Amino acid sequence: MPFKKLLLAAALATAAATTQAHADALDSIMKSKVIKIAVPQDFAPFGSAGLDLKPQGYDIDMANLIGKELGVKTEIIPVTSANRIPYLQTNKADLVISSLGKNEEREKVIDFSIAYAPFFSGVFGTKAIAVASAADLKGKTIGATRGAIEEQALTASAPDATVKRFEDNNATIAAFVSGQVDLIATGNTVAAAIAEKVPARAPALKFVIKDSPCYVGLNKNEPALLAKVNEIITKAKASGEIGKLSEKWLKAPLPPGF
Secondary structure (H helix, E strand, C coil), X not given: CCHHHHHHHHHHHHXXXXXXXXXXXXXXXXXXCEEEEEEECEECCCEEECCCCCEECHHXXXXXXXXXXXXXXXXXXXXXXXXXXXXXHCCCCCEEEEEECCCHHHHCCEEEEEEEECCEEEEEECCCCCCCCHHHHCCCEEEEECCCHHXXXXXXXXXXXXXEEECCHHHHHHHHHCCCCCEEEEEHHHHHHHHHHCHHHCCEEEEEEEECCEEEEEECCCHHHHHHHHHHHHHHHHHCXXXXXXXXXXXXXXXXXX
C-alpha cells in the first residue's frame, strides 16, 4: 500500500476508535462505577470551598445527584472557568457542571444537556414592592452598576425610571442594602448573596432582564450519556429536587417556565 494511503488508513482507524470511545462513555462509567465531574471551586454559590474546605454549592449537589441516579461514585474534579472545557476534552472529566452557559463557539466543540440551573440578570426588590415589568418602574429608584448589562437594558427599556448608577457592584449592593434605592438590577447569584447576608433586605425577583441558564457539558458523540443526563435532569425538575437546589443555594424559587 502506498505510504500516503497507509497514513490515511491509520488516521481513519484512529478517528473511528476515538468516536467509539466517546460513544461508549456511559458504558465505561457504569463499568468503572465512577463518574468524574468537573465543578468550580471559585464561584459561589455554584461551587466553592466550605469552612471544612470541602467543595459545596449548587453544582456540587447537582454532580452528586447525577452520580446517585446512575448508581456510581461521584469523583469531584476541581476546575476554574479557564480550564473546565479542556478538562472535558482531554478526558480528565466525563462531565463539566460549572455554571456553563451555551453559545455557538462552545457548541462547536462540546455538547450540552438541557438546563439544570437558572442564571439570569433581573430587577430585584423586597417583597413589599409591587413591580412585574419595566413599565412598573416609573417613579421607582433602581440601583445599577454603570456599564453593566442590566444598566444598559434599563436605560433602553425604562426611560421613566430613576436609575442610580454606581461605579462597581459593591457600591450598587451597598445602596440597595442601606435603602438608598428601592430596587436593584443585578444577577441572580448576587441577589442570593444579599439574601444570605442581609435577610431583612432579601431581594425577590421582579422580572428577568436577560436569561442565560446553565447546562451540563459533555464531549461530542456521546448520545447515550447525553440522553441519560437529560433524563436525570428532567426527573429532578419534576420531583422538585432542582427547585430545592435553587431555594438552598440561590435563595429563590425557580423562575417561571424554567
